[in-house]
Amino acid sequence: MEPGLANQRHPVVREAGAARGISASWHAWVTWLRDKPMVVARMSLVHADPLQSNKTGEKQGPVLVGKPDTVEQGMMMRTGYFRAVIGTVLAVVALSAGSDATEKKPLFDxxxxxxxxxxxxxxxxxxxxxxxxxxxxxxxxxxxxxxxxxxxxxxxxxxxxxxxxxxxxxxxxxxxxxxxxxxxxxxxxxxxxxxxxxxxxxxxxxxxxxxxxxLGEMGRESEARFARSLDPHDxxxxxxxxxxxxxxxxxxxxxxxxxxxxxxxxxxxxxxxxxxxxxxxxxxxxxxxxxxxxxxxxDSPLRLCDRKAWDELEAVAGRFRNRFLGGHFGPNFNREALAAGRSWADLQNFAAETSDAVxxxxxxxxxxxxxxxxxxxPGTHDFVAFDLAWGGAHHKDIPIYLGANTGHGQRKGHPKLERGQQNRIAFLLRHFFPEQVEPLLPSPAVAQEVVDGRLKAWVRFPAGAGEESGRIWWMFDRPIDGSPGYLSRLIPDDQSIEMKFDSTTKTWHASIPLDPKASRIDFFSNHRKVIRYRGARHATYVSSPYTRATLRGEKQ
Missing domain, CATH: 3.40.50.1820 (Alpha/Beta hydrolase fold, catalytic domain)
Known part of the structure; x- marks a missing residue:
């Protein structure tokens, strides 16, 4: 069947190989044409001199295009002419790619x-x-x-x-x-x-x-359409x-x-x-x-369908089924798309082309x-926000609060979880009434060092931020991002301590005894600031970046 032109409402609908700016439809057409040499032959057959000279002056034998038994007798393709035809086709493709992209609607008009x-x-x-x-x-x-x-x-x-x-x-x-x-x-x-x-x-x-x-029927049709098209509008x-x-x-x-x-x-x-x-x-x-x-x-590698990241995950966790773990921006639709005939390269292209919008x-x-x-x-144990280690390493300045042992389906939380946290209320009051409400804490900087069997951690806020407390949590050898073990292995009850403030260095610090058998440690700290509005007190907390430190034998 000739390549169709369906699913062209959005520029993310691209096939593998379209990274050069060629739209899915044109890329498919050229691929189809490449695999049908008789079409090219019939488009460009001319009478040719069987001993035509090439650019070096050497004589060439006849160049047949297409199956010999289907090419008309005496009709041969000149190499130069063939190149000209292909050049023309590619030029049309390039022009079409530009017009195709401009004609398509963005995800949101x-x-x-x-x-x-x-x-x-x-x-x-x-x-x-x-x-x-x-x-x-x-x-x-x-x-x-x-x-x-x-x-x-x-x-x-x-x-x-x-x-x-x-x-x-x-x-x-x-x-x-x-x-x-x-x-x-x-x-x-x-x-x-x-x-x-x-x-x-x-x-x-x-x-x-x-x-x-x-609207359950619409929802089901939407999922089926998307699995086939990988058009985000669907x-x-x-x-x-x-x-x-x-x-x-x-x-x-x-x-x-x-x-x-x-x-x-x-x-x-x-x-x-x-x-x-x-x-x-x-x-x-x-x-x-x-x-x-x-x-x-x-946009962690798992979300972008990075093959290396997925190979590492499956090597550790095996092939597992979870509706969300590893998903691009919510439920994981990879299996459904593959079952509908899409390829892993299609999923990678989709992730690459939509992630800026997401x-x-x-x-x-x-x-x-x-x-x-x-x-x-994001929660420390959530199946939607399943990539804290990667995010903490690459986006230290995005403001977050990490409730210890929280996430979808995590009902208890850690014994030291901040039960009176009112971040949402204070955040909204500050946003709408900035002249009456103090700012919440910004993201702090964090540093760590391993000395004599202990991890020493320091957290520093900008001067005048107003933080009032510090508490640190840690885990040894936590399973990797996106794995079932990432969700199931919680922070132990006894792996949290209060931090101390050093007025000389203006830092919060803690010293954690290390497990001699551990190859890495994950840790973060939470810090309180009370926000007041109309006589009410709202306890707010912000976290240091989630940090994974290598202790021995592994790459960080």
Whole structure:
């Protein structure tokens, strides 16, 4: 069958060998043509001198192109002409590659995302007053997010909440809601009340597996389409969920009588509701802050389908089945894509071409230029954020908090876990009210040294940061990132101690006795700062970079 031109809606749909800028369709066409020499022969056969001279003046014998029994008698291809034909084909391919790339739509059409006229708003509950400790006005609508694939509309609900007596300036946007919950007037939490008193609105939408929204069939079709196409627009997590949050902003801003045109937009959530805003904020400059827990942060080799990393993982852990471990940006779809006929090279190409649009770690420069606030809670034992050792080594300046022995499905936590941690509340209060709330702690620097059978660790914050405490945790010979053992082997109860502060060097330090049989040690420290707002105290914590130190016999 001749190569088709399907799945060309997005430039990440490329075949192996297309790295030079040749689109999947053209690359496949040239490959097919290469394997069909008679086609070339029939395109370029001419009468040829059987003893034509080459550039060196030597005589050449006849050059037959195609099968001898199918080439017309006396019809031969001149080498130079053949080269000219191939050159012409490649030139057309190159030109097409440029036009092909420009004609394709990016993952998000941001002009359309911001277009309120295409929302097709359906009002379920018009603006109405809701009394309570902080009176509000609320409205519930559904909006058209867009077409998840041609001809299939994707709609989601949005509830908007503003102060009763004024417009909201900025808002807190969340997706961790259900249809049933949004049907009811919002009952305000203490944080909600603080935000509304300060003039900040609330916007709620739904970022959940589609079965929970009564769209299970669409969700299943989306997965099947994506496995065949590797087009991120076909997959809910890459297009529909981020687009939902961005379109919710458009819907709120369209309510000009209730929201001011300018204002900060902060997002918070965990799991899919941590990953979704982390991705959306890369694309939408209206978004100004993201607080995300148990969700991907960085583009580690496993996520990029690096063959060496996967070989190392499988050599240690064997072939295992886990829905998330090793996934690019959430569930691991590698097996499904391979079963649908895609190759490992296809998966690598997909990861290489989509990761700039997905990972915060690849967009730090532009996010910081926009002054975006960020804080991440990956958890120390999470199957979505499964690559702490790699991230700690390569992204020491991304602010994180590591709750010891926390993550999806980890119910107990470490005995020394900071149970009163209120990072999310303080993060949002600081973002919206920077003149009234002190900053949270920045990421500190860490150093370590092995001396006389002990690991000595030092942690230093910038001057004036205001850290109040330090505690360190450690593990020996933790299984590698992405492995089942990474999740199951927890930090032992007795492997945590308080750190001491040296006022001379302005560092927190600890000395850890080493296991003489261990080949490496992983460690991190947590540090507290209490944030105050309207008489309330909020204990916040930030972690030093997760650090893996080689003790003997292994590469770090």
């Amino acid at each position: 941001m002009q359309e995302i911001r277009n309120p006229r295409s929302l097709a708003v359906k009002v379920l509950q018009d603006w109405h007053r809701v009394n309570g400790p902080v009176p509000t006005r609320q409205k519930l609508v559904t909006i058209r997010v867009g077409e998840i694939w041609p001809g299939r509309e994707y709609r989601m609900p949005v509830r908007m909440v503003v102060p009763a007596n004024r417009k909201a300036r900025g808002f807190h946007l969340t997706g961790g809601n259900t249809l049933r919950r949004l049907e009811r007037d919002t009952r305000l939490t203490r944080l909600d009340q603080d935000l509304l008193r300060g003039g900040v609105g609330l916007v709620y939408t739904v970022v959940q597996v589609l079965a929970q929204s009564g 997959k809910i997590q890459y297009w529909a969920w981020p687009a939902t949050m961005m379109r919710a902003i458009t819907a709120a801003h369209a309510e000009t009588g209730h929201f001011e045109a300018k204002g900060r937009v902060a997002m918070s959530g965990g799991s899919k509701n941590g990953a979704t805003p982390s991705m959306a904020i890369i694309h939408d400059e209206r978004m100004t802050a993201v607080f995300a827990s148990v969700s991907p942060i960085w 990972f915060v770690s690849r967009n730090l420069k532009q996010l910081r230029a926009r002054k975006v606030d960020m804080l991440f809670h």
